[in-house]
Amino acid sequence: MFLVAAALAAAVLFTTTGPAADRADAAAVRTWADEFDGAAGSAPDSSKWTLETGGGGNGNNELQYYTKSTDNAALDGRGNLVITARKNTDSGLRCWYGACQYTSARLNTAQTFTQAYGRFEARIKIPRGQGVWPAFWMLGDDLGSAGWPNSGEIDIMENVGKEPGAVHGTIHGPGYSGGGGIGAAYTLPGGKAFADDFHTFAVDWSPEAITWSVDGQNYQTRTPADVNGKKWVYDHPFFLILNLAVGGDWPGSPDASTSFPQTMTVDYVRVSASDSSGSTGGGTGGTGGGASRTGAIRGIGGMCVDVAGASDADETPIQLHDCNGVDAQKWTLGSDGTVRALGKCLDVKGGSTADGAAVQLYRCNGTKAQQWVYTSARDLTNVGADKCLDARGNSAADGTRLQIWTCAGTANQKWTVG
Structure with a gap:
């Protein structure tokens, strides 16, 4: 099973901005970014991110309660966002299964930034351990009206702790969602673990294809032909999500070998435009030098x-x-x-x-x-x-x-x- 979206409370109306200054000669036009510069212990920038809350399991029987607390999402003062999963000490927090065992954080840009097409990239050091589930991903901006999976989902990076050397990239849409999502895994050479260092995870998305890469190495490309006659729903703006889940149907629950707290450290998130990109909210939109x-x-x-x-x-x-x-x-x-x-x-x-x-x-x-x-x-x-x-x-x-x-x-x- 892969990440399933929790329903948004209300649909958000997005308006496309006009083109930026002509940069046709440029290799890229940055439309949105967060470098996570700020004082240690400060909250993520609320003009860019919304912190979700709740312990409903997110359709995957996850065990964490997402909070707005800086105990779970805060800048470290060294240019990073740190998302921390902890054992819960608040007896008042209730999850779908009863008293919540863990707290963590999930951030999205649904109300501040969306874009269709371009390069979406983050440099992340993931956590480790059975039952931990970090992810960098996107959902369609029509989630509130079309619902999931009709709105589409692009998982740029997911890791389940029992696979320390592998990450997954997946698309989910109508007729190919959940366990039927279409994707592939990337494995680090030499038995290395992703938790040992930062790595750069990206997709390059155009109207014709989506290509996934790790540290600049492309490892899969998906096109409309891959959905076998089903609807290709990657033709409209999507928003960004960062989260660290604990437990769930895919990774399984933590066990005695899993230590807490666990941290997902994000150096930056950057979005660039391609020729066909349309961005809203915090981005400028505009014309760039095209796809890679x-x-x-x-x-x-x-x-x-x-x-x-x-x-x-x-x-x-x-x-x-x-x-x-x-x-x-x-x-x-x-x-x-x-x-x-x-x-x-x-x-x-x-x-x-x-x-x-x-x-x-x-x-x-x-x-x-x-x-x-x-x-x-x-x-x-x-x-x-x-x-x-x-x-x-x-x-x-x-x-x-x-x-x-x-x-x-x-x-x-x-x-x-x-």
């Missing part, structure tokens, strides 16, 4: 942008190399403004803005040193420095290192993607 595109990046002399030694280690230099089609030369220009290969991001070393600053591969962290704009003039410009990707010394030699430099329109700063 993947392929070789060719520069001066027809040479390819390449990760030296095909290494995915942080700080690996980026260079020119003869084009050979290997993964070290397959780059994704994401709708979020990143340029990714081997699961990591193209990065200006040290966040430098100086001419000659080296470009490297580094774990994706959302900084401006990893934000790029690919223009119609074929410049690849770093947002943080406002400078162009540049082949040193105007050279096309194999092994030429790449850097940033003041944009000059020269051949060593021109790039072709795909």
Whole structure:
């Protein structure tokens, strides 16, 4: 079983905003974000999030009572939102099964932000343990009128604690909901656990397809053909949800091995627009550079942008190399403004803005040193420095290192993607 929506108390009327300033040359247009900057112990921003309450089980026989308390959802003062599941000490809280055993939090943007299409991304460190169930997901903005599952559900990330190395991405709609949802799992290599570190979970959603990724690695794509003649309901705005459930039909209940409190730590949530995106509420709406595109990046002399030694280690230099089609030369220009290969991001070393600053591969962290704009003039410009990707010394030699430099329109700063 997958997450099932609790009914909203009332339908919300959403009005589409007009287009933002023309950014057709940009790789992405940010329409909404929460970086969770604020004082330690403060509540989530109420202009962005609504905290749900109740212990009705959410259609899944979950065991937690969702509260508005900062004991269950608060900023940590280090740029994170922490959602905490605790053993309940309030005898007055009643759940569907009697006295509530646990408290936790669930946040949504139903009344503040919705969007159709684009990139929806969060960087999260999940909890661990049998019976814990963290999720980052979306529901259709017509939930109040159409009901679930007719409104649609996109689960960007779900984890059940008994599977520490796996997360699930799923769609639910009419005729393919609950246990019949359509999706796939992504498993970390080498027996690693998601609870050991932060990971970036995202979907890139267009009218034709939804693609899921973990740390920049795409692992499934769903299209209208996948619903086998049933209705494809991913054609209207959705809102965002973050929650940490305890127990339920899918994960099962906590056992003696599960310690509490458990925390789901969210570094950021970001939404970017694609060509077809329509956002309401906190976003600006508008026209961006389109959905993600993947392929070789060719520069001066027809040479390819390449990760030296095909290494995915942080700080690996980026260079020119003869084009050979290997993964070290397959780059994704994401709708979020990143340029990714081997699961990591193209990065200006040290966040430098100086001419000659080296470009490297580094774990994706959302900084401006990893934000790029690919223009119609074929410049690849770093947002943080406002400078162009540049082949040193105007050279096309194999092994030429790449850097940033003041944009000059020269051949060593021109790039072709795909």
